[in-house]
Amino acid sequence: MVPPVETPVGKLGLSICYDLRFPELSIWNRKKGAQILSFPSAFTVNTGLAHWETLLRTRAIENQCYVVAAAQTGKHNEKRVSYGHAMVVDPWGAVVAQCSERVDMCFCEIDLGYVEEVRTLQPVYSHRRSDLYNVNVNEVDKEELDFNFATFPIDSKTIFYRSAHSFAFVNLKPVLDGHVLISPKRVVEKLTDLTDEETSDLFITAKKVQVMLEKVQNVHSSTVCVQDGEDSGRTVPHVHVHVLARRPSDFGGNTDDLYKNLADHDKNDKIKPRTPEEMAAEAKKYREAMRL
Numbered sequence: 001m002v003p004p005v006e007t008p009v010g011k012l013g014l015s016i017c018y019d020l021r022f023p024e025l026s027i028w029n030r031k032k033g034a035q036i037l038s039f040p041s042a043f044t045v046n047t048g049l050a051h052w053e054t055l056l057r058t059r060a061i062e063n064q065c066y067v068v069a070a071a072q073t074g075k076h077n078e079k080r081v082s083y084g085h086a087m088v089v090d091p092w093g094a095v096v097a098q099c100s101e102r103v104d105m106c107f108c109e110i111d112l113g114y115v116e117e118v119r120t121l122q123p124v125y126s127h128r129r130s131d132l133y134n135v136n137v138n139e140v141d142k143e144e145l146d147f148n149f150a151t152f153p154i155d156s157k158t159i160f161y162r163s164a165h166s167f168a169f170v171n172l173k174p175v176l177d178g179h180v181l182i183s184p185k186r187v188v189e190k191l192t193d194l195t196d197e198e199t200s201d202l203f204i205t206a207k208k209v210q211v212m213l214e215k216v217q218n219v220h221s222s223t224v225c226v227q228d229g230e231d232s233g234r235t236v237p238h239v240h241v242h243v244l245a246r247r248p249s250d251f252g253g254n255t256d257d258l259y260k261n262l263a264d265h266d267k268n269d270k271i272k273p274r275t276p277e278e279m280a281a282e283a284k285k286y287r288e289a290m291r292l
Contacts, residue, residue: 001139003032009110010035013065017041020055020069023062024135030063030125031135035115037065042072048083053095061093064119066110073101091118136200138208139164147185150238158279160286161209165201168209170282173271175261178217178245180286182206189237191228206241212289217245223258233263 004013013029013036020039029037037059043052052071060067066088073084088097088108097108119125141162147154154169160180161168168182182205184198194202210222223244227234242262251257 001028001137004029004034007036010066010112010115013037015039017043020059021051023059026059026063026065027135028137030065034063034065035112036110037063037067039067039069040071041069043083045081045083048085052083052085053087056087056089057093057095060089060091062124064091064115064122064124066090066115071099073099073103091115130196134196134200136197136204137164138201138204147183148187148238149181149183149240150187150236152236155276155280157276158283160283161205161290163201163205165198166205168205168286170279170286172273172279174274175258175271176244176246176250178213178219180209180213180243181240182209182243183238183240188239191226191239194239202239202241206243208290210243212286213243213245216286216289219245219247221246225262227262233259235263 002014004011006012011033013026013032013034015025015029015038017039019025020041026034026037039056039059041052048071052069056067056069059065069087069089071084071086072082073086075081084099084101086099086104086106087095088106090096091114097106099106141164143162144156144159145162146156147159147167149169154167159167159169165186166182166184168180171179171181174180182202184194184202186194186198188194188198191199206224210224214220214222223242223246225242226239227242228239244258251261
């Protein structure tokens with residue numbers, strides 16, 4: 001996912017051709033600050049006649065953005081003819097510039113003041129029912145920053161994955177070989193205090209981490225759990241998901257012992273804290289595996 005880019009004429013959301021049929025990407029771009037949406041395209045004559053203008057105007061109206069759509073035109077070979085009709089639509093949904101099917105160019109002025117006027121006149125984005133439906137995107141965050149786990153600083157060298165709202169890191173005192181944690185970046189005590197966007201991001205990230213961990217640890221099972229509150233055995237007041245690679249021999253075959261061990265492992269003097277070097281080496285291995 002590439003966020004909108006700054007241009008001399010406004011903040012531009014980048015999409016192409018077939019993306020036009022899927023409103024979620026345009027909604028995400030608008031939420032990220034886009035004032036203009038672009039769709040360089042090569043629609044066929046049949047789909048162009050039926051859908052091109054309708055879809056472009058729809059994306060403009062629902063997101064209150066200018067839509068700029070360059071379009072290939074003409075006969076490419078015996079089997080392929082492109083529709084053309086490059087077009088610019090304003091935030092109210094009016095076609096303000098258009099080419100014919102010829103090789104041609106059209107021009108229009110982008111008025112960002114008009115974008116704000118339309119959004120003020122009809123503030124549809126503040127009326128969206130995000131409590132009922134939402135566009136959830138698991139964005140990868142590549143900035144190598146430290147984060148806090150409650151009041152404990154987590155060194156970036158021990159973090160192996162970051163999304164828009166979450167970070168995954170290796171454990172200081174793992175219960176099993178292959179025991180990692182995922183937390184929201186925002187320090188929140190209870191799972192129920194997370195926004196829907198943060199909740200979605202946290203568990204999508206947990207699933208990605210689980211897939212990676214099972215491959216690296218060469219196992220076929222995992223435990224994924226949240227201790228939500230002190231009485232559940234949680235010792236750090238910051239929401240976190242435990243992901244543990246599981247084997248038949250864990251705890252002498254007594255699977256239920258996991259939860260007792262999770263509740264006690266931070267206080268258990270028999271489990272020695274790992275060195276920063278050990279944790280960084282494990283995180284590096286997982287970081288590389290997440291990229292595959």
